[in-house]
Amino acid sequence: MALTLRQLKYFVATAELGQISQAAMQLTISQSAVTTAIKELEDSVGTQLFLRTAAGVTLTNTGRHFLNHAYTILSSVDEAMRVPNLESTLSGTLTLAASYTVLGYFLPHHLQRLGAQYPRLTIQLHELNREAIEEGLISGRYDMAVLLTSNVDNPELTLEPMIHSPRRLWLGAQHPLLRREQVTLADVAPEPFVMLTVDEAAYTALRYWTDTPYRPNVKLRTSSVEAVRSMVANGSGVAILSDMVYRPWSLEGRRIETRQLRDIVPPMTVGLAWRRIAEISPGMHAVREYFRHTFMEPRGSAGFN
Template structure:
């Protein structure tokens, strides 16, 4: 008997879940069946891949090496199936990931364009933080993901989409302090800056923009831009808000004040990331173009709400 793709799939599920029961549920198979396949894989390779613990499993050194190679093999197999699936361009099924600070603002416009191009296209969208999306693309669970540059993985290719500038958001009373001159990001006081939870790349970008050395100086805790906007509109500090979010968040909080920054406006750059081994038969260009078109439309609305130079 030889090593099978099923065994590799079950082993990766076990490594990710660190528990036989959870891995079986994730792989949609019974626990005894998954356990048997893992034992057979170990027998074929002649090594123990996991240490069986009272409350889970831990990979052995051999298991770590097999996991790296198993992920690579499964990704190559997925690329093979993807090459067939995308042979006619953007059609069939699309598994797309999006970071949370983009998803609610760009997806409605982007998905309507994607579906309009091919009504038979089956869309599956996952919203998650960058690290989870990168892993999803790398493992083949996602075809591509909309993330902010830089992409933290050498095995991915990034196709630039748009530049998304930051504006300063807060209550009109707090923003009145900048009535005589537009603010500079570096002039913001750490004590009044509200940002997202750790793990959100937007929080790290805001810290970098404002020249702040670490999170200890900043009040962190909100899980969404909507929460931040509600807080700062009520007078609880200031936040950096990407232009893509302006149409939605300003409509939800009409009292939210907005100011452009002086000089060159700070910005994040969004991109569509895919595996560097995945074949592009035109679907990447099609998808990138549709998303960029949707983003430019949203940004145009944002610049009417808060015009550049205002």
């Protein structure tokens, strides 16, 4: 089995964080994806790279040596990606729309790398809500968008999901629910709930609550992720949000913990969107190929030739 950059990225994240769950949060993917990648890597190397314990994972002696090589490989690839493609003939302007969460927690790093890879391609960025993005794509004001595709249901648009960020329960460091082996929405329902409203988060939350006989005890509705973080960290409430926006500390320096819910809570899916009948420009093709390569997931043609 051939070694892949995806396996190396997942291996390094797990080695640095010491827990597969924390690596999955940082990478905004599922724990099973990390576990599978590490197993594939160990099969390719022919030996065990981690020792599994109740507290997480630790590197074996072979794993420690392999980590140094992994750092070298990933550093070389990253450096190569930063070198401007001076021979590229790709030029012009691409109008790219993005929603608040995507722009704040996902896109900036990738825009920097796209700029290095395609120095003559100008990307004009617009932050908008989903409705404005959909209307702008259909009317031709925007060429492409990066948004929460899990919120889009428009037959006039082509969607290409890229990552699926699991949603988990956020809790203050001393919250009693942390002592339970399993936590359900029934357990969460009596707790004061901090509801994020930006990017239709409240609407999404109500969809999965509706599938149960329970409802959240909403204490505060806010468009500020930092407000949610502070309220949870200070013990004033709980929240259910995606790993993409998770950070372990509030602005006050208080710890935030997460727990996987036993109930089915859909992930937050981020991806590309464009008008289904649009003529595909070289810039659009380049952006799509960049994201495909970055997330190492083979996909169908999705309307591109």
